[in-house]
Amino acid sequence: MDEFVIMGLVLQEIEYGESDRIIKILTAEKGLISAFAKNSMRLTSHLFAACGQLCYSEFVLRPGRNADDKMYTVVEAGYETDFRDIIYSFEAQGVAMYMVEYTLGLSLADQPAEKELKLLMNCLYMICKKKADPKIVKAVFELRMCCECGFLPQLLCCRDCGAYDGERFYLDMEDGHLLCEDCAAKAKVVCNLDKGALFAVRYICLAEDKKLFGFRISASSAGYLFAVAEQYALAHMDKPLNTLKFLRSLSSWDPDQKQTKD
Numbered sequence: 001m002d003e004f005v006i007m008g009l010v011l012q013e014i015e016y017g018e019s020d021r022i023i024k025i026l027t028a029e030k031g032l033i034s035a036f037a038k039n040s041m042r043l044t045s046h047l048f049a050a051c052g053q054l055c056y057s058e059f060v061l062r063p064g065r066n067a068d069d070k071m072y073t074v075v076e077a078g079y080e081t082d083f084r085d086i087i088y089s090f091e092a093q094g095v096a097m098y099m100v101e102y103t104l105g106l107s108l109a110d111q112p113a114e115k116e117l118k119l120l121m122n123c124l125y126m127i128c129k130k131k132a133d134p135k136i137v138k139a140v141f142e143l144r145m146c147c148e149c150g151f152l153p154q155l156l157c158c159r160d161c162g163a164y165d166g167e168r169f170y171l172d173m174e175d176g177h178l179l180c181e182d183c184a185a186k187a188k189v190v191c192n193l194d195k196g197a198l199f200a201v202r203y204i205c206l207a208e209d210k211k212l213f214g215f216r217i218s219a220s221s222a223g224y225l226f227a228v229a230e231q232y233a234l235a236h237m238d239k240p241l242n243t244l245k246f247l248r249s250l251s252s253w254d255p256d257q258k259q260t261k262d
């Protein structure tokens with residue numbers, strides 16, 4: 001196979017030897033790929049800037065010698081932009097790294113990942129430009145990424161009676177069905193969404209890409225949204241996420257905040 005040009009977001013850089021790096025790049029066409037970037041740790045290397053974590057760059061890649069060699073070699077790399085303006089708060093950094101780790105945990109190798117890449121870049125952009133609260137970005141990312149991966153919850157109405165509207169609902173974390181307050185009581189499960197949170201979940205899962213962040217939510221409903229989005233995302237991820245531990249260690253990330261905030 002010949003060299004080819006591809007755009008991609010560097011999700012991970014692993015130092016290798018004195019000055020080399022192995023990078024994991026998320027691309028629209030080929031999903032998640034690994035590439036060896038020789039000498040790219042050297043400041044003088046033309047690969048240095050373009051191969052850093054959270055850089056979106058144009059790569060010229062050479063495939064391995066045989067078909068089952070999944071490691072590409074970076075021949076050239078041109079820096080386009082990056083999403084590294086996250087150091088203004090631990091929370092912003094934590095959410096960005098969590099989204100990256102979550103994406104790395106998805107099975108995105110050797111398959112197109114255009115929607116996943118677009119969503120991740122959109123969410124990172126919102127954090128870098130301080131256009132949304134990192135907690136909101138995290139919830140949007142979690143629910144929307146599950147939808148992109150084929151786990152769209154059944155949000156239209158209560159599974160058992162067809163009720164569309166109500167003060168409280170239950171969203172099942174495993175298969176994504178919805179129950180109204182009465183049907184949840186019959187099923188002996190505790191409601192985990194109020195009206196505002198259900199509106200937001202429906203919005204996030206069904207809105208066009210461009211309008212993904214175009215909803216408003218009260219502080220009390222946001223507490224429900226954050227909890228449900230995280231639980232739903234974790235129910236569809238089979239690996240432990242180290243970045244979540246970091247987020248939970250932050251004082252601004254008190255899970256009981258929802259009871260005291262409004």
Ligand SMILES: [Zn+2]
Nearest residue numbers: 158161180183
């Ligand atoms: Zn019902």
